[in-house]
Amino acid sequence: DRIPWLCALHDILRREDASRQDAILACSALKKMYRRVLISGASAIESNQPEQPGEKPALKILFVHLDGPMDIIADRLKKRRGHFMPPELLKSQFDTLEPPSAPENFITVSLEKSLPEIVLEIESAILQG
Secondary structure, eight states: OOHHHHHHHHHHHHHHHHTTOOOOOOOOOOSHHHHHHHHHTTHHHHHOOOOOTTOOOSSOOOEEEEEOOHHHHHHHHHHOSSOSOOGGGHHHHHHHOOOOOTTSOEEEEETTSOHHHHHHHHHHHHHTO
16 A cells, blocks of 8 residues: 555655755655665566665665664654654554665664764765765
8 A cells, every 4th residue: 555655755756866856755664665666666566576786776765764762762752743653553663664784775873862963974874975
């Protein structure tokens, strides 16, 4: 049920890339296949082949894996107001998560850092290309 939405996000990213615009997209692409769809669109599903090392991706995307203990994330979720994600679903999100790994283009940033430190680490990785 997420695939059409992920394909739509891929199309938006592709449009921005074609117009030489940088874009930041926030979504919980918990599974490797979801991230492949963001990079390659529907062709990622059609091929159903694992990404090969050295393979040139359709889009160059830096994935930011925000990593932290479940209790810290649960506490932050409880403090949110008007957000669609109930804290009761957090465990299922952890169970579903396939952390990024090579050959994916990603960084892992600890949620135990302060928000300014997190932003600085992400900005630094973006600027390094």
